[in-house]
Amino acid sequence: EDQVTQSxxxxxxxxxxSSSLNCSYTVSGLRGLFWYRQDPGKGPEFLFTxxxxxxxxxxERLKATLTKKESFLHITAPKPxxxxxxxxxxxTGGFKTIFGAGTRLFVKA
Amino acid sequence: NAxxxxxxxxxxxxxxxxxxxxxxxxxNHEYMYWYRQDPGMGLRLIxxxxxxxxxxxxxxxxGYNVSRLKKQNFLLGLESAAPSQTSVYFCxxxxxxxxxxxxxxxxxxxxx
Numbered sequence: 001e002d003q004v005t006q007s008x009x010x011x012x013x014x015x016x017x018s019s020s021l022n023c024s025y026t027v028s029g030l031r032g033l034f035w036y037r038q039d040p041g042k043g044p045e046f047l048f049t050x051x052x053x054x055x056x057x058x059x060e061r062l063k064a065t066l067t068k069k070e071s072f073l074h075i076t077a078p079k080p081x082x083x084x085x086x087x088x089x090x091x092t093g094g095f096k097t098i099f100g101a102g103t104r105l106f107v108k109a
Numbered sequence: 110n111a112x113x114x115x116x117x118x119x120x121x122x123x124x125x126x127x128x129x130x131x132x133x134x135x136x137n138h139e140y141m142y143w144y145r146q147d148p149g150m151g152l153r154l155i156x157x158x159x160x161x162x163x164x165x166x167x168x169x170x171x172g173y174n175v176s177r178l179k180k181q182n183f184l185l186g187l188e189s190a191a192p193s194q195t196s197v198y199f200c201x202x203x204x205x206x207x208x209x210x211x212x213x214x215x216x217x218x219x220x221x
Binding site: 004031032034036041042043044045046049087089091095096097098099100101102 | 113140142149150151152153154157159165167168199201206207208209210211212213214215
């Protein structure tokens with residue numbers, strides 16, 4: 001069964017304390033892996049799409065990487081405004097997209 | 110450019126009542142989607158559309174119907190609401206395929 005698991009469920013960081021969020025997946029075929037950011041009470045906001053192992057994408061303090069079994073979202077020197085829930089999703093073909101439950105990130109000043 | 114908008118923002122229904130959620134996008138996207146989001150679970154796809162006049166079932170379609178009469182609008186209907194349909198509903202659109210989806214602000218639905 002296709003599955004996407006994100007860890008940890010919640011992560012508390014001090015401002016400037018770099019860390020990584022994990023998204024592991026077991027799917028029959030990977031068409032693409034996506035990262036979204038979701039603020040409380042709002043819809044998800046697209047961050048990155050990764051298509052193949054070894055691919056990396058960066059945006060400001062965020063960097064997403066992909067291997068054959070997992071993806072990492074690295075956050076460098078986070079700020080309080082980076083606090084949000086980060087969602088990982090995998091498209092396995094056609095329009096079948098499986099979302100993970102998300103990692104809630106809290107960054108304290 | 111409003112992006113994706115959803116109406117209403119919040120609604121309370123009694124079991125057995127019906128309602129329609131409206132999603133509108135002004136980005137001329139071909140593809141539109143309806144998801145539900147429940148605590149501790151990932152977003153789950155209810156129905157989707159690959160163009161005006163087309164609809165298809167997603168992962169959890171039971172109890173819902175959809176229509177895409179105009180390219181910019183995607184309607185989600187609940188014919189007879191059940192407490193299990195209490196959730197936050199998100200609409201999304203994309204220019205081509207499931208990559209880079211743009212989400213609306215969500216509709217919070219409570220079924221008593």
